[in-house]
Amino acid sequence: MPVLQPDNRTRYCYGLANWQLFEEAVTDLLKDKEVESDVTANNIDQLADSLEKAFKVGMEKIHREIRKFEKLRKKKERLLSSLAFLLRCRDTSTIPNCVCIKHHLKTHAAKKIFRRASEALLRERIHHARRNLHQCSVELYSTHLRLGATLSADDWNTIDKITFDSSRATLMATRETQIKKFEKLNNNQHPEQITDGPEKDRCVVNLTDHNLDNATSSILAKGLNFALAPRAIPQEKFISEIESVVRRLPKTDADEIREDVARVLRAAKPPKPNTTAEERQALKRLRENKNILILPADKGNATVLITKEQYEQKICDILKDTIYKKLKTDPTAKTERSTKAIIKKSSIPTEEQRGLLPRASKPPRLYGLPKIHKQGVPLRPIVSQIDAPTYHLAKYLAKSLQPHAGKTSSYVKNSAHFIDIIKNVSIKESDILVSFDVVSLFTNIPIPDAVEVVRSLTSDGIPKDFPELVEHCLRNSFFLWNGCHYEQTEGTAMGSPLSPVVANLFMEKFEKEALESCEKKPKLWLRYVDDTFVIWPHGVQELQGFLRHLNSQHHGIQFTMDMEKEQSLNFLDVLVTKKDNGRLGHAVYRKLTHTDRYLNAASHHHPSQKASLVATLINRARGLAWVVDLADGTHCHQPPVSVPHCLPSVPALSRGQRRGGPGSAPTCCVRACVVRAPAPDHPLSPSTPGGALIRDRSRGQATCRTRDAESQRAHLKRAVQLTPR
Secondary structure (H helix, E strand, O other): OOOOOOOHHHHHHHHHHHHHHHHHHHHHHHHHOOOOOOOOHHHHHHHHHHHHHHHHHHHHHHHHHHHHHHHHHHHHHHHHHHHHHHHHHHHOOOOOOOOOOOOOOOOHHHHHHHHHHHHHHHHHHHHHHHHHHHHHHHHHHHHHHHHHHHOOHHHHHHHHHHHHHHHHHHHHHHHHHHHHHHHHHHHHHOOOOOOOOOOHHHHEEEOOOOOOOHHHHHHHHOOOOOEOOOOOOOHHHHHHHHHHHHOOOOHHHHHHHHHHHHHHHHHOOOOOOOOOHHHHHHHHHHHHOOOEEEEEOOOOOOEEEEEHHHHHHHHHHHHOOOOEEEEOOOOHHHHHHHHHHHHHHOOOOHHHHHHHOOOOOOOOEEEEEEOOOOOOOOEEEEEEOOOOOOHHHHHHHHHHHHHHOOOOOOEOOOHHHHHHHHOOOOOOOOOEEEEEEEOOHHHHOOHHHHHHHHHHHHHHOOOOOHHHHHHHHHHOOEEEEOOEEEEEOOOOOOOOOOHHHHHHHHHHHHHHHHHHHOOOOOOEEEEEOOEEEEEEOOOHHHHHHHHHHHHOOOOOOOEEEEEOEOOEEEEOOEEEEEOOOOOEEEEEOOOOOOOOOOOOOOOOOOHHHHHHHHHHHHHHHHHHOOHHHHHHOOOEOOOOOOHHHHOOOOOOOOHHHHHOOOOOOOOOEHHHHHOOOOOOOOOOOOOOOOOOEEEEOOOOEEEEOOOOHHHHHHHHHHHHHHOOO
């Protein structure tokens, strides 16, 4: 039998391996037909031609399958790219042209209707794309199986590689086109707002050697109060906290509320993410990095990154002061017993004693806040006394003593009160504006003198055993740091509820004695805790003598002095300026460390909370600024706070949103994700979900703001009605 020789075209089209299969098929067919050896060559050629035609028909079918396989692969890549584009449009509230509805009616209501219809069409377009993708994947899989069963392994590998490269090129070209299209649509529909918002360099202070990428800087610049949108509705938490209240109501009302809550929760959907995937990964990396601590700055609302080693070294430097003494044992149990005993002996009513008696007390914890405005970035030591043995007693005493503070003419309650005082003050050109500041007031208050001040108030009606209770709280100033217990031997602890009121009472007595004993007195003396505003009419030389007189009154109370510059002086958050008419002007003042950061607009807070922040800033500007300054726009020492400055995109509030609704209580914020201070009570915990529900920290259970059953029903029904369906 002659050997069949394929031409070059046949080799190129079908491959040598398939041609060999064809030769084997011819040989087998000749054997099956039992062709005799004397068969003419012409008959063999005719048989070979017929078999070759049949083989070519089969190969053409395989060729069509290969072409179909390649087209399906390209189609799948195009569908994937299109689906990614549509999903990105949905997540960013961008309407693509394919679903955009246009109409000649341009009213606000019509635009809202067309917007909702376009969003519904976009969702349907996404569902349609997913169905097409599923059908394409099924067809591609079946074609894959047919080709894999027909072709040899080498041929299949070659075809798979060629079609994969072709589909990958299609994907890259389509993706590039879709990205350009999305950027154009997004820029047109969501133009970037040009604002003087807070800068990342000012908001994030990195004291470590760790380089921050854009995603890490971005999420930290949002602020530690930035609330992350939850991925799922915390239904169990809502139900448990509402159940703890409704079980006190009549059965009919409770069952009705339960049904309403269940209906609302079934229809509730989680909000859209307010952070990117890169930012969430950055948060995860920060949380897993145990060598970096992320803390709020002492002033200015900046976010500070510091290494754990640096933080511990700065705390150790603070503890080297002689006012701190290391203890050998834990005094918590002993202090708890003595606190119970002194409360039971006191004149406090028995009903109130039950809430003041310590139970399962924990030692106070020490932590520090970085002072980024000072050289070397020292820490401000703060002792968190929550759950400490004397915590509830100190709160009770502070509340009882507070009405007795602030009865002097020099007392300043806040910035608004300060402006009410100085707006009617007349000054001369020679008068000097001065401010005095006490150095570390809390830790330098002498406890015996403070107790004597409280004892002098017994004539004003406070119980006679209150001085003993105050001394008990001030003397038991111990804390836990790094597994060791320390005691503060002098002064009051910064973080105790009793420290501010005791400091006020002590300073009232101190300033009274100091002003009565000086020869030349100031024209005006106003004090807010340890900051003092003074108008001095006797010249600069006498002013230095007055400072020496103040510092000589007590060895622990030392003042620093700041004089006016360019006819202006800042006190609290007010910039006081001399006017030509002999009056004092005032404007909003911000320190250099101020970051202009309040609450990010994308934070998962209720819109009413964001709107209230804007209202607060506006009211603050109106209250603290001089009327003439408001008219000419110079009401602020630094660039004024604008709405885009603090809230770049506060949405308009509907009537239902103004009354209450979704997001009223964020359950997760950046602070909870990344702040790892040694004291667990240091980070301010986010609000508890549930419209009218609050958290009672002393009992650890949910309670209602109002106690009567009728008010509870009203609160709960209103919360259920305002929850989005």
